[in-house]
Amino acid sequence: MGREAGDYHVIALAGNPNTGKSTVFNALTGLKQHTGNWPGKTVLLAEGSFIHHGARYKLVDLPGTYSLIANSGEEEVARDFIYFGNPDATVVVTDATCLERNLNLVYQIMEITPRVVMCVNLMDEARRKRIKVNKKVLAKRLGIPVVTTIAKSGEGLYELKEIISRMATGRMKTQPCLVKYEPEVEAMIECVTDDLRKVIGKDYCLRWLALRVLDGDSELIKRVEERVSGRNCKHGQGRLKQLSRRDAT
Amino acid sequence: MDKEGLNSYQGEMPLKDKIVRSIYSQAEETVGFAVRFEEGGSDWDRKLDDILTSPVWGFPIMLLLLGIILWITISGANVPSDILADFFFELEGKLTGYVMLLGLPAWFNGLFVVGAYRTLAWVVSVMLPPMAIFFPLFTLLEDLGYLPRVAFNLDRVFKACGSHGKQALTMCMGFGCNAAGVISCRIIDSPRERLIAILTNNFTFCNGRFPTLIALSLIFMGGLSKTGGEVRATFVVVGMVLTGIIVTLLVSYVLSKTLLKGTPSSFILELPPYRLPRVGSVLVRSILDRTIFVLTRAVLIALPAGAVIWLMVNINVGDKTLLSQGAEFLQPFAALIGLDGYILMAFILGFPANEIVLPILIMAYMSWGEMSDLGSMQAMGELFIEHGWTWTTALCTMLFSMLHFPCGTTLYTIAKETKSVKWTVLAFALPTFVAIVVCFIVNQSIGLFWR
Numbered sequence: 171m172g173r174e175a176g177d178y179h180v181i182a183l184a185g186n187p188n189t190g191k192s193t194v195f196n197a198l199t200g201l202k203q204h205t206g207n208w209p210g211k212t213v214l215l216a217e218g219s220f221i222h223h224g225a226r227y228k229l230v231d232l233p234g235t236y237s238l239i240a241n242s243g244e245e246e247v248a249r250d251f252i253y254f255g256n257p258d259a260t261v262v263v264t265d266a267t268c269l270e271r272n273l274n275l276v277y278q279i280m281e282i283t284p285r286v287v288m289c290v291n292l293m294d295e296a297r298r299k300r301i302k303v304n305k306k307v308l309a310k311r312l313g314i315p316v317v318t319t320i321a322k323s324g325e326g327l328y329e330l331k332e333i334i335s336r337m338a339t340g341r342m343k344t345q346p347c348l349v350k351y352e353p354e355v356e357a358m359i360e361c362v363t364d365d366l367r368k369v370i371g372k373d374y375c376l377r378w379l380a381l382r383v384l385d386g387d388s389e390l391i392k393r394v395e396e397r398v399s400g401r402n403c404k405h406g407q408g409r410l411k412q413l414s415r416r417d418a419t
Numbered sequence: 420m421d422k423e424g425l426n427s428y429q430g431e432m433p434l435k436d437k438i439v440r441s442i443y444s445q446a447e448e449t450v451g452f453a454v455r456f457e458e459g460g461s462d463w464d465r466k467l468d469d470i471l472t473s474p475v476w477g478f479p480i481m482l483l484l485l486g487i488i489l490w491i492t493i494s495g496a497n498v499p500s501d502i503l504a505d506f507f508f509e510l511e512g513k514l515t516g517y518v519m520l521l522g523l524p525a526w527f528n529g530l531f532v533v534g535a536y537r538t539l540a541w542v543v544s545v546m547l548p549p550m551a552i553f554f555p556l557f558t559l560l561e562d563l564g565y566l567p568r569v570a571f572n573l574d575r576v577f578k579a580c581g582s583h584g585k586q587a588l589t590m591c592m593g594f595g596c597n598a599a600g601v602i603s604c605r606i607i608d609s610p611r612e613r614l615i616a617i618l619t620n621n622f623t624f625c626n627g628r629f630p631t632l633i634a635l636s637l638i639f640m641g642g643l644s645k646t647g648g649e650v651r652a653t654f655v656v657v658g659m660v661l662t663g664i665i666v667t668l669l670v671s672y673v674l675s676k677t678l679l680k681g682t683p684s685s686f687i688l689e690l691p692p693y694r695l696p697r698v699g700s701v702l703v704r705s706i707l708d709r710t711i712f713v714l715t716r717a718v719l720i721a722l723p724a725g726a727v728i729w730l731m732v733n734i735n736v737g738d739k740t741l742l743s744q745g746a747e748f749l750q751p752f753a754a755l756i757g758l759d760g761y762i763l764m765a766f767i768l769g770f771p772a773n774e775i776v777l778p779i780l781i782m783a784y785m786s787w788g789e790m791s792d793l794g795s796m797q798a799m800g801e802l803f804i805e806h807g808w809t810w811t812t813a814l815c816t817m818l819f820s821m822l823h824f825p826c827g828t829t830l831y832t833i834a835k836e837t838k839s840v841k842w843t844v845l846a847f848a849l850p851t852f853v854a855i856v857v858c859f860i861v862n863q864s865i866g867l868f869w870r
Contacts, residue, residue, distance in 0.1 A: 187691070188691035188692070237439075239435070239438075239439065242608045243605070243608060244606075267692065269450050269453075269454055270446050270447055270450045271446075273445075273446035273449055273450060274442050274443060274446050276446075277442050277445060277446060278442065292692075295692060300456070300457035300458070301454060301455070301456055301457070302454065302455040302456075302457060303453065303454050304452075304453045304454070304455070305453075307452050307453040308449070308452075308453040308454075311449045311452055311453060312449065322697070349441055349442050349445045350441070350445070351437070351438060351441045352437060352441060355434070355437055355438065355441070358434075381438060384434050384435075384438070385434055385435035385438055386434075386435070
């Protein structure tokens with residue numbers, strides 16, 4: 171992505187299918203794109219921008235996915251954008267009526283980046299179904315800001331923009347409460363993380379990468395390796411492959 | 420961490436499942452703290468889902484809704500079509516008048532007014548009204564959230580044919596435009612099932628063929644102005660859609676047993692909540708995004724095509740026009756499958772876009788027939804009957820239109836999506852073969868049993 175520093179902030183828009191993600195996108199950017207009511211329609215990434223307090227934010231609409239443990243092309247696109255694209259903030263749009271399923275994605279994204287905003291959309295339908303969402307408790311448990319919205323009527327969108335801008339400009343820091351895995355798994359993560367640190371250095375969110383090594387995502391490892399070899403870590407090449415091969419078997 | 424240790428863990432439960440399980444239980448716990456479900460929430464949508472996706476009612480309701488949409492389209496499109504046609508053909512007279520006034524040669528009038536303009540006028544007056552009615556209605560259903568229910572209903576059937584349940588969705592997209600339908604096949608992840616969906620997308624009629632079906636069914640099956648004609652025409656068009664679906668399933672089945680062997684992969688299809696569609700934005704979107712888009716494409720192709728066809732019916736080779744030569748050459752074969760040489764010629768020349776098949780045919784017929792105003796469907800019907808059409812001809816033409824090779828744009832899209840010459844050639848050959856076989860069987864059996 172050829173963006174110049176200070177020019178604009180890149181914001182990723184993630185979420186499960188049918189959470190009104192495209193509606194949020196349209197409402198924020200004013201860009202009209204067709205929103206069909208079925209899963210998986212966003213194949214190409216739509217982009218739009220908005221201006222808030224004089225600063226410009228470029229919003230990238232990721233494909234709707236249920237998870238990031240890439241089983242499909244869409245999941246891969248979304249995951250790669252959040253991981254390699256390194257957006258200034260990632261908004262996860264969720265459906266207030268089935269938060270449990272939606273939270274899986276939130277937790278997975280939090281593992282990649284701490285700069286996550288959770289947008290609990292479709293609050294009107296939750297109200298109709300008498301589902302009460304306590305956003306303070308939610309924010310506290312997750313360690314990230316939570317905004318409740320009704321995108322189609324615009325409710326909550328100003329607050330969302332406000333939080334996006336504070337996060338993207340670094341005025342808001344988060345401390346995500348990540349998923350704790352079983353002790354044995356945690357031990358493995360630690361081992362692999364140590365190995366990874368030696369191979370690729372400090373950046374690149376090692377905990378998440380370690381998890382992907384553990385669940386044998388060889389495609390991702392290959393991608394990371396390409397990135398690494400592009401930098402001055404020649405000796406690292408092949409070691410990652412060894413790692414992934416060892417753990418996938 | 421050593422290799423042994425890891426393997427022993429995986430012996431109990433794959434590591435990936437352990438990871439996923441932890442994420443799920445964490446999400447469950449968080450929801451337990453932050454969300455409260457109170458009594459008395461309405462669950463009408465669950466009840467509605469039980470009916471719309473029930474094994475008993477699912478299919479009849481689907482057909483009924485399709486029938487209603489088509490009926491509204493068919494009965495609503497006729498009048499505006501005639502008004503538009505009257506307007507355009509009055510304008511044609513004026514245009515010819517101006518051409519004469521300026522002292523331009525007759526071929527100029529022929530090429531631009533009779534050729535390009537008239538084809539354009541026909542395409543607009545016949546295509547615009549059904550599209551302007553059908554698309555908003557279809558988008559409305561889409562917005563309501565009904566289409567995923569259709570996919571749910573059809574999933575079992577598609578799976579039984581060895582293909583992917585999401586193919587039902589790509590099929591629905593094909594109603595708008597097959598090229599768009601082919602692109603939407605990207606939502607199917609398995610390459611095998613994606614190819615099946617791409618190769619069979621053509622069997623749902625796109626809006627380029629939709630007006631042809633509507634016009635022919637109204638004229639030949641509906642009996643035009645007779646009472647109940649629109650209902651009969653609706654039944655015919657619904658029958659055509661069903662035929663398309665059955666052929667899709669059969670071809671998918673054969674492909675999955677031969678060229679594209681494999682077992683269908685499973686997927687999660689979420690039934691999204693029903694939402695009240697915003698009528699205003701549905702109208703704007705379906706008219707701007709779809710209707711105008713499709714119409715522009717049709718016009719861009721119709722203009723030059725009209726001119727080319729005028730040349731073909733006016734340039735003589737030997738004692739006949741170019742078009743007649745071609746039509747006569749095709750005649751023996753065309754007769755076998757219930758068409759005539761001109762119809763087949765029109766389909767071949769209509770390769771750039773299906774929209775212009777009927778205009779080509781009309782112009783071809785008019786080149787040796789009585790020149791009359793072809794604004795109304797009435798006049799079109801008379802012209803066809805004059806050239807020996809029966810309802811068998813109409814039926815075979817409709818079937819051929821439904822099943823024949825995809826248009827140029829769609830084929831180009833298929834080539835781009837599959838990145839393979841082999842599959843693109845198959846995408847052309849397979850439907851053509853199916854169309855010929857079906858038309859042959861239908862024509863010959865009508866000949867055997869009715870005549």
